[in-house]
Amino acid sequence: MRWLMLALLPLTAAYPAAAQDLSVDPDTVHACLKDATGVLPDCIGDAAKACQSQPGGETTPGISACLQGEAQVWDDLLNAQYKGARARMLAQGGTDLADQLLEAQRAWIAFRDADCGLTYAVWGAGSIRTVMASDCYLHKTAQRALELRDLGNME
Numbered sequence: 001m002r003w004l005m006l007a008l009l010p011l012t013a014a015y016p017a018a019a020q021d022l023s024v025d026p027d028t029v030h031a032c033l034k035d036a037t038g039v040l041p042d043c044i045g046d047a048a049k050a051c052q053s054q055p056g057g058e059t060t061p062g063i064s065a066c067l068q069g070e071a072q073v074w075d076d077l078l079n080a081q082y083k084g085a086r087a088r089m090l091a092q093g094g095t096d097l098a099d100q101l102l103e104a105q106r107a108w109i110a111f112r113d114a115d116c117g118l119t120y121a122v123w124g125a126g127s128i129r130t131v132m133a134s135d136c137y138l139h140k141t142a143q144r145a146l147e148l149r150d151l152g153n154m155e
Helices: 002-012 025-034 044-050 058-123 128-150
Strands: none
Touching: 025 044, 025 058, 025 128, 044 058, 058 128
């Protein structure tokens, strides 16, 4: 998420105050993680959509802020799910399996950042690029959190 925030830093200073004050309900995201089956549930993005109904949320900067807000909650959940998956890997297969998970996670982070960076670049200088890149980051991060939740729970 750091690369996205750094890329958008010049734009956030220009955001209207209302867009900077937008908030995402983390309980909506937590419920999505808890109740979702599979890795592409419809509930991904629900917290951002609710955020966009707040004053300033319908603007391009507001939409981006809401997407980034939900992505941050998913990123926190992803980190928790990674720790849980790593603990399961250590218990099930020892250090070798846990190290493979670490290697896979590092590769996944590089892929996500590169892919969403490409999305940002594809949209050129248009303001929609922040929305598109933020949406990419949100969906990829949520999907990975769900994958990690289920990893090693294939009984």
